[in-house]
Amino acid sequence: MDLQTASKKMEEIRSLLNQYGYEYYVLDTPTVPDAEYDKLMQELLGLEEQFPELKTVDSPSVRVGGPVLDLFEKVEHRTPMLSLGNAFNEGDLRDFDRRVHQAAGDNVSYVAELKIDGLAVSLRYEDGLFAQGATRGDGTIGEDITANLKTINAIPLRLRENVSIEVRGEAYMPKRSFESLNKQREARGEELFANPRNAAAGSLRQLDPKIAASRKLDVFLYGIGNPNEVGVVSHSEGLDYLDQLGFKTNKERRKCATIEEVIEYVNSWVDKRPTLPYEIDGIVIKVDSLAQQAALGTTAKSPRWAIAYKFPAEEVVTTLLEIELSVGRTGVITPTAILEPVKVAGTTVQRASLHNEDLIREKDIKIGDKVVVKKAGDIIPEVVNVLADQRTGDEVDFHMPTHCPECESELVRLEGEVALRCINPKCPAQIREGLIHFVSRDAMNIDGLGEKVISQLFAEKLISDVADIYKLTREQLLALERMGEKSVTNLLKAIEASKDNSLERLLFGLGIRLVGAKAAKTLAQQFMTMNQLAQATKEELTSINEIGDKMADSIVSFFEQEEAGELIHELANAGVNMEYKGAKPVSAEESNSLFAGKTVVLTGKLEQLSRNEAKEKIEALGGNVAGSVSKKTHLVIAGEDAGSKLTKAQELGIEVWDEERLLVELNK
Numbered sequence: 001m002d003l004q005t006a007s008k009k010m011e012e013i014r015s016l017l018n019q020y021g022y023e024y025y026v027l028d029t030p031t032v033p034d035a036e037y038d039k040l041m042q043e044l045l046g047l048e049e050q051f052p053e054l055k056t057v058d059s060p061s062v063r064v065g066g067p068v069l070d071l072f073e074k075v076e077h078r079t080p081m082l083s084l085g086n087a088f089n090e091g092d093l094r095d096f097d098r099r100v101h102q103a104a105g106d107n108v109s110y111v112a113e114l115k116i117d118g119l120a121v122s123l124r125y126e127d128g129l130f131a132q133g134a135t136r137g138d139g140t141i142g143e144d145i146t147a148n149l150k151t152i153n154a155i156p157l158r159l160r161e162n163v164s165i166e167v168r169g170e171a172y173m174p175k176r177s178f179e180s181l182n183k184q185r186e187a188r189g190e191e192l193f194a195n196p197r198n199a200a201a202g203s204l205r206q207l208d209p210k211i212a213a214s215r216k217l218d219v220f221l222y223g224i225g226n227p228n229e230v231g232v233v234s235h236s237e238g239l240d241y242l243d244q245l246g247f248k249t250n251k252e253r254r255k256c257a258t259i260e261e262v263i264e265y266v267n268s269w270v271d272k273r274p275t276l277p278y279e280i281d282g283i284v285i286k287v288d289s290l291a292q293q294a295a296l297g298t299t300a301k302s303p304r305w306a307i308a309y310k311f312p313a314e315e316v317v318t319t320l321l322e323i324e325l326s327v328g329r330t331g332v333i334t335p336t337a338i339l340e341p342v343k344v345a346g347t348t349v350q351r352a353s354l355h356n357e358d359l360i361r362e363k364d365i366k367i368g369d370k371v372v373v374k375k376a377g378d379i380i381p382e383v384v385n386v387l388a389d390q391r392t393g394d395e396v397d398f399h400m401p402t403h404c405p406e407c408e409s410e411l412v413r414l415e416g417e418v419a420l421r422c423i424n425p426k427c428p429a430q431i432r433e434g435l436i437h438f439v440s441r442d443a444m445n446i447d448g449l450g451e452k453v454i455s456q457l458f459a460e461k462l463i464s465d466v467a468d469i470y471k472l473t474r475e476q477l478l479a480l481e482r483m484g485e486k487s488v489t490n491l492l493k494a495i496e497a498s499k500d501n502s503l504e505r506l507l508f509g510l511g512i513r514l515v516g517a518k519a520a521k522t523l524a525q526q527f528m529t530m531n532q533l534a535q536a537t538k539e540e541l542t543s544i545n546e547i548g549d550k551m552a553d554s555i556v557s558f559f560e561q562e563e564a565g566e567l568i569h570e571l572a573n574a575g576v577n578m579e580y581k582g583a584k585p586v587s588a589e590e591s592n593s594l595f596a597g598k599t600v601v602l603t604g605k606l607e608q609l610s611r612n613e614a615k616e617k618i619e620a621l622g623g624n625v626a627g628s629v630s631k632k633t634h635l636v637i638a639g640e641d642a643g644s645k646l647t648k649a650q651e652l653g654i655e656v657w658d659e660e661r662l663l664v665e666l667n668k
Contacts, residue, residue, distance in 0.1 A: 001050075002031060003054070006047055006050070006051045006054060007051075007054050009047065010044060010047050010051070010054055012036050013040050013044045013047070014044065014045060014056070014058075014059060014060060015042060017040055017044065017060040018060060018156075018157075018158070020032055020036075020040075021037075021060060022150075022156070022246060023226075024037070024153070025033070025153040025154040025218070025248070026154055026246070026247075026248040027425055027579070032441045037040050037459070040059070041060065044059070044060065044061055044224060044487040045061055045064075048061055052443055056131065057098045057129060057157075058129055058157035058158040060157070061156065062150045063150060063151050063152075063208070064151070064213055066428050067209075069434060071207070072143035072144055072145060072205070072207075073142070073143070073144040074137075074141050074142070074143065074583055075132065075137075075142045075143065075144045076140065076141055077122055077135040077137075077139070077140060077225075077624075078124075078141050078166060078226070079166065079225040079226050080170065080660070081122060081136045081137075081139045081142070082139055082298060082300055082301060082303055083139065083658075083660060084303070084306055084307060084308040085302045085306075085307050085308070086307070086309075086310050086553060087307050087310070087473045088306050088309075088310055089283075089310065090263055090314070090329060091190060092309075093259060093262060093263060093266070093285070093307070093309060094259060094371070095324060095565055096259075096285070096307045097259035099288060099304070100292075100304075100305065101229075101252055102293040103296050103304070104287065104289075104295055104296055104305075105292075105296060106499065108287060108288075108289070108290045108344070109257050109287075109289070109294060110255070110256045110258065110259070110261075110262050110285050110286060110287060110288060111235050111236050111253055111254070111255055111256070111285075111286050111288050112253065112255075112256055112266070112283055112284070112285050113222060113252070113253040113283065113284045113286070114249060114250055114252050114253070114269065114276075114280045114283060114284075115280055115281055115282035115283055115284045115308055115309075116170040116171030116172050116196055116215040116220050116222075116250070116278065116279075116280055117136065117172065117195075117196065117197045117202045117278075117279040117281040118170040118173070118199070118201075118219075119136075119168055119170065119172070119200050119201045119204055120135070120136040120151060120168065120169075120170055120277075121133055121134065121135060121136070121145070121168070121170070121171050122135075122136070122142065122166060122167070122168055122225065123149065123155065123166070123167050123168075123169065123221075124165075124166045125164060125165050125166075125167075125531045126157055126164050127162045127163075127164060128158055128159040128160075128164075128323070129157070129158055129159075130146075130149075130150065130155065130156065130157045130158070131144055131146075131181045132144060132146050132413070133146045133148075133150075133155075135205075135608075135662070136607075136608070137270065137608055138608060138659075138660055138663030138664060138667065139301070139645065139660055139663075139668065140664075143205075143364045143423040145204050145205070146203075147209040147212075148203070148204050148206060148209050148212035149171070149435050150206070150209070151209055151213035152217045152219050153218075153227075154218050154219050154248040155219055155329065156245075156246045156247065158166045158244055159245045160244065160245055160246045161244075161245060163230070163245070163257050164371045165224065165225070165230060165245075165525060166224070166225030166226065167221050167223065167224055167225065167227070167242060167247065168221070168222060168223045168224070168225060169218045169219050169220055169221035169223075169247075170219065170220050170222065170278070170524050171200055171215070171217055171218070171224055172196065172197070172200050172217065172218055172219070172220070172278055172279070173196040173197075173200040173203065173215065173217055173218070174196070174216070174218055174277050175196065175276075175278060176197055176216075176275055176277065176280065177196075177215060177217070177218075178193070178195075178196040180216070181193065181199060181215060182199075185450075186447060186452070187452070187482060188448060188482075189412070189486065190285060190447070190448065190450045191325075191440075191441065191450055191451075195279070195347070196278070197279065199215070200215075200217055200364035203215040203581045204217070204244050204623065205342055207491055210227070213296050216279070216548035217652075217654050218248075219248060220249060220250045220271040221233070221242050221247040221248060221249050222239070222249065222250070223238065223240050224240075224241075224242070224285075227371060229289065231578065231662045232289070232290070233289070233290055233291070234251075234256055234289055234290055235286050235289045235290065235293075236288050236291075238290075239253065239256060240312040240496070240508065241404070247650075248481075248617065255288065256285075256502065256649070258447060260323060262285055262347035265281045265283065266309050269283060273311065273314075274314075275342060277375050280311075280312050281308045281311060282309050282310040283308070284306065284307075284309075285306065285307050285308075285309065286305060290304065293305040298336060298526050301658065301660050301661075307581050313374045313375060314344055314374060314375070315341050315372050315374045315384060316343070316344050316372070316373055317338045317339075317342075317371070317372055317373075318339050318342040318349075318369055318370070318373055319339065319340040319368065319369070319370055320337050320338070320365065320366075320367060320368065320369045320370075320371050320383070321338045321339060321341060321367070321368075322337075322338040322367060322581070323336070323337060323338065323339050323342055323354065323360075323365075323367060324336045324351075324400050325336050325400075325401065325405045326405050326429070327404060327422055327427060327429035327433065328430070328433055329407065329430055329433035329434040329436070329437050330421070330430070330511075330513060331404075331420045331422040331423055331424075331427065331430055332354070332420070332421050333357070333401075333405070333411060333420045333421065333422065334352075334353065334354075334356070334419075335355075335357070335360060335398070335400070335417065336352070336353055336354060336619075337342075337350050337351065337352045337353075337354050337365075337371070337379075337383055338350065338351060339351065339371075339373065340375065343374050344373060344381060347665070348637050349373060349375070349381045352381040352382055352383050353380075353381075353382065354372055354383065356419050357400045357416045357418070358390055358418050360635075363383065363385060364385060364386055364388065364390040365383065365386055365398065366386070366391075366396055366397055366398065367395060367396040367397075367398055367612070368392075368394055368395040369386045369387070369388075369391065369395050370386070370387040370390045370391075371383050371384075371385070371386055371387065372384040372385050372386075372387065377511070382527065397398075400420055400491075402425060403431075404422035404424065404429075406422070406427055406428055406429035406430075406610040407422065407424050407426070407427040407428060407429070409422050409423070409427065410423035415456060425454075428458075431457060431464065431465070432454065432458045433445035434461060434466070434511050435454050435457075435458060435465075435469075437440065437509065437511055438466045438469070438509040438510070438511070439454065439469070439498075439509075440516045441510075442505075442508060442509060442612070443505055443506075443508050443509030443517075444498045444501055444505055444506065445501070445505065446469070446494045446495055447490075447491075447500065448487065448490055448492075448494050449491060451493065451559050452656050453480070453483075453491075456480055456481065457480070459498060462476055462478070466509065466510070466567070466571070467567055467571050467574060469495060469572035470495060470571070470574035470575070470576065471498070471574070472492075472495065474488055474492065477492070479492060479547070480606050481625065497511065498576075499574070499575045499576045499577060500540050501576075501577060502521060502575055502577070502579075502580055502581035502582055503523040503524040503528075503530060503577065503578060503579055503580040503581070504517070504520045504523070504524035504525075504580065504582075505520075506530070506532075506576060506577070506578070507520035507524060508520035508525060508532075508572070510557060510558075510564075511565075512554060512558045513554045513556065513558070514550060514554045515551060515554065516549045517612075518546070518625070519546060519547065519551060519617070519620075521582075522544060522546055522547070523544075524545070524553075524582075525580060525582070528579060529578055529579050529582075530568060530572075530578040530579075531578070533555075533564075534553070534559040535559075536556075537556070538552045538553065538556050541555055541556070545624070546624070554620075562587050588643075591619035593622055593623070593651065593665075594620050594665055595621040595622055595623030595635075595665070596621065596622035596623065597622060597623075597624075597638055598623050598624070598634040598635055599623075599625075599626050599632055599634050599635075600618050600623050600625050600626070600633075600634065600635045600636070601623045601625070601626050601627070601628065601629050601633050601635070601637070601645055602614055602615065602625060602634045602637050603629075603636060603637070603638055603639065603643065603645035603665065604639030604640050604641050604642030604643070604646065605639045605640040605641050606637075606661060607640070607660050608659060608663060609662075610665075614637065614662065617629070617666050618666075628645070629645045629648045629654065630650065631652060632653050633649065633652070634654070634655070635654065635655050635656075635657065636649040636654055636655070636656045636657070637656075637657050637658075637659065637662050638656050638657070638658060639658075639659055
């Protein structure tokens with residue numbers, strides 16, 4: 001095939017693939033079988049390999065994922081991506097309506113839209129071609145995730161008009177994709193994603209676009225960066241224009257003439273929400289007229305012409321079938337409610353933690369009860385209360401055991417604790433849980449060595465302590481159920497890579513009582529090597545800020561154990577790093593940051609940073625991140641769904657920042 005013929009053929013295939021893709025991913029009305037689309041894609045890939053000079057930047061083939069990236073570049077948004085104020089009830093919506101009418105007059109209409117639970121993104125097109133995509137970031141600066149966004153089939157690579165435009169939307173993971181992804185991760189023994197939003201955010205921040213492509217993400221566009229540039233006069237007209245350009249918008253939106261119509265729309269979705277193939281966490285209400293939007297203006301962080309109504313946590317009724325006991329790595333016995341499976345906030349719930357015996361007594365929970373269940377923060381299932389008036393008399397009281405359910409040792413309740421604890425150091429459940437903790441994300445972070453694989457290795461007596469992990473062979477792993485050649489290769493690579501972790505990860509992974517991730521890092525920064533820490537006295541330890549008497553005693557006792565010394569020696573012989581690799585934090589005296597010398601508390605759900613990322617950045621600037629609010633707290637960072645910590649901070653008159661203010665200060 002000559003170049004001219006190939007060029008013509010490739011253009012014809014690209015056109016067909018774009019049309020079929022639009023019909024399937026945007027209109028949801030496919031006109032050809034999947035096999036026909038796949039056949040054309042393979043033909044295009046073959047031609048592009050044969051004639052690489054004919055591959056175009058908007059070729060549908062880019063959606064399969066490009067080369068692995070080194071890092072994400074920063075992107076400055078031409079128009080800031082502001083966050084929205086929240087409404088939690090009808091009263092809040094009426095207050096919003098009153099403020100709008102006071103500033104904009106009587107003739108106001110609204111557009112109400114579903115609030116997609118995903119990740120806000122900005123897409124920039126130059127002369128109709130997709131040029132760049134970015135995360136929201138702090139609203140001013142985001143990250144360039146163009147390569148990952150190109151893998152989303154609903155995002156057009158070329159618009160129907162050759163316009164230059166910036167549009168905003170929400171990338172999300174459909175429920176079906178989420179369930180499929182978690183099944184795959186469960187089969188591999190990997191940690192499951194808590195919800196589709198976390199899964200979508202994690203997928204779009206992968207440095208390997210092929211991983212993003214495999215996650216089957218989707219998108220809804222909901223706005224134009226600067227709508228005045230394209231000649232529309234209202235938000236609803238702007239959405240229609242996005243449809244015209246070939247974007248996917250959410251068709252469930254409604255134009256409302258009054259706040260009463262808005263409230264009716266909101267209420268209609270409270271019950272219909274679970275029927276959607278994607279997650280929503282509220283309704284967004286916007287003033288339709290762009291002129292009125294301009295008159296209303298914005299605050300430093302949010303527009304005065306829009307608000308987000310947040311749904312209350314969904315509560316459902318189910319039956320508590322049994323109470324199961326588990327033994328943690330520190331020996332604590334935790335009761336868990338086994339529930340008749342029920343859908344809550346989009347996922348099936350079968351288990352809910354009951355924390356301890358005191359909570360069971362306080363809520364008067366019996367086996368066989370009808371119970372109300374919700375997800376705290378739309379993530380963690382919990383039993384809210386018992387429907388005592390629906391009891392039949394067949395319900396059974398629950399009593400905590402006197403002996404460990406795993407090793408049958410007598411349980412004790414230590415002074416000042418509510419939990420029962422097994423104190424047998426050879427309890428198999430504690431050893432297994434300790435192994436799971438050692439490989440977890442905040443510890444040695446060995447990808448592919450999840451709870452199921454660890455349990456299998458432990459049951460097969462292939463590992464009995466953490467040092468055994470570094471003795472595993474390919475032959476031993478291949479003999480395990482559901483462990484193929486590729487999985488084993490990747491796992492062995494992950495085990496090998498974990499040897500290079502900095503000291504604080506190893507310290508946290510060893511599970512020294514009372515030493516959490518933060519204390520482990522403090523110890524690693526102070527002593528620099530495992531050997532120096534092992535020789536530290538109680539006086540040296542307590543001289544460090546944040547290390548109290550009890551923790552110091554625990555550390556000294558750990559290193560005095562002959563078994564601990566032997567274990568560390570085995571790990572060192574296996575090549576596990578025993579030194580701190582990070583930079584020492586800036587002291588309060590050395591730092592000119594606002595965080596220097598301040599005690600900061602993080603509460604609620606942060607969108608742009610994980611808790612650990614925020615903590616590390618604050619501490620690197622001389623701040624101290626604490627777990628609870630007290631009179632000694634200088635600053636509280638409150639994300640979404642901030643609870644009692646925020647309330648206490650307000651009562652004590654402590655300064656409170658939102659995430660946007662935090663990001664601004666961190667980027668100075």
